[in-house]
Each structure stands twice: as C-alpha cells, then as structure tokens.
Amino acid sequence: MYPAKHFQQHDSKQLQQLVNSYPLATILMPNPQSQLNDICRVPVLYDTNRQLFIAHVAKYNPLSSLDGQSVNLLFSGDDCYLSPAYADNKTLPSWLYSSVYVTAKVRIVKDQHHKEQIIQRLTDHFEQHFTQPDTTKWQLDEVPVQHRHAMYQQLSFIEFIPSHWRGNFKLSQNKPPEIRAAIKQNLVLAGKLSIAELIN
Numbered sequence: 001m002y003p004a005k006h007f008q009q010h011d012s013k014q015l016q017q018l019v020n021s022y023p024l025a026t027i028l029m030p031n032p033q034s035q036l037n038d039i040c041r042v043p044v045l046y047d048t049n050r051q052l053f054i055a056h057v058a059k060y061n062p063l064s065s066l067d068g069q070s071v072n073l074l075f076s077g078d079d080c081y082l083s084p085a086y087a088d089n090k091t092l093p094s095w096l097y098s099s100v101y102v103t104a105k106v107r108i109v110k111d112q113h114h115k116e117q118i119i120q121r122l123t124d125h126f127e128q129h130f131t132q133p134d135t136t137k138w139q140l141d142e143v144p145v146q147h148r149h150a151m152y153q154q155l156s157f158i159e160f161i162p163s164h165w166r167g168n169f170k171l172s173q174n175k176p177p178e179i180r181a182a183i184k185q186n187l188v189l190a191g192k193l194s195i196a197e198l199i200n
Helices: 012-021 112-130 145-152 177-189
Strands: 024-029 038-043 045-047 052-058 070-082 094-109 155-170
Touching: 012 045, 012 070, 012 094, 012 155, 038 052, 045 112, 052 094, 052 112, 070 155, 094 112, 112 145, 112 155, 145 155
Parallel strands: none
Antiparallel strands: 024 038, 024 070, 045 052, 052 155, 070 094, 094 155
8 A cells, every 4th residue: 555554644634734835736637649647837726615726827738628637736745854863763764745646627717707716816815925014915906907818818727626635644653652752853953844743
C-alpha cells in the first residue's frame, strides 16, 4: 500500500487547509498522443460552499480542450530534510512533506456573468494575501468593462469538480511519541514552523 497507512491523511479539514495555503496546483492531464500526462501549474481556489475549485488559464492551455474529462490536481505543502540529529540519532536521514492529490472533472465555464464572478472571486482572494496594510488593494473594476471582456476572450474559465481526495502527510507518524516530540521541537528551533505545526 502506498502511501503507507500511517502517512495517509483523511482529515478533510487538514486537506482543505493545505490546498488553501498552497493553491498552486500541478495538474496532470491525459495526453492522447502519449501514455504520459501533460502537466501544467495553475493557481486555483477551493470554494468550500460549492465544494469545487475555480481557476482561469490561457486559451491555448490544454485544459481548455478537456471539458467533461478528469484530471488530477497535486498540491504540495512545505517540506524539509529530516536530520537524525533532530531525533537524537534514532532515525535515518529522511524527508518530511505533506501533499494533497485530488481527482476532479473539468467544467469549462461559458456564461459571461459566471466568468466575471470567477475572476472577481480569484482577484479578491489573492489580493488580500498580496497587499500590505499600508497599500491599496487592486480592484478588478480598475480595468474598463470593455477591455476586461476583450481580455476574457483570451482565457478559459474552469471549475474543477472533485470526486476523490487523498492526503500524503509524511511526518514521522511511525515513530514513538518521544521521538516525534523531539523532531517537532527541533523543527521549531530551526524555523520550520509550518511543518512543525502538522506534527502532533
């Protein structure tokens, strides 16, 4: 079984928290000319009320031609090297990481009003993380409506409807509590706070 059972994460709250904290998805798409996947990276936003992801991509992105098909979205959290020194020399060198893997169906948005809602929602969400307290948040309506609609012709607006979530949180869960406590303490001292917070 991979990942091993003790590294599997099923807590939907933690899975969604990782997706919200690290929204740049690596998307694996079917390629009809190859047994391998096409890959692209797209920032997405998970809408908890509607339980789907929203995004927009350039028209020439292969995602634009996959309406109704399934793709896989991979979200990677923070990661770091685990030195045996962090665990009183009771572990081998390893790597700590967390990731979420979502299988979802692509739905291309056609309605103009719906497109406007998506880009407004994405802009509002990401601008709040970008701006500083002493700066003005950029607003979508700073671009004239006619110009915006011309720009939309160069984009595909997408909803990803998830059918399956999988979490792989490799955080030394197979180690005794005292070893995990030592690892967590040393991660905090090393400034690896985002990973340390996941260890309990």
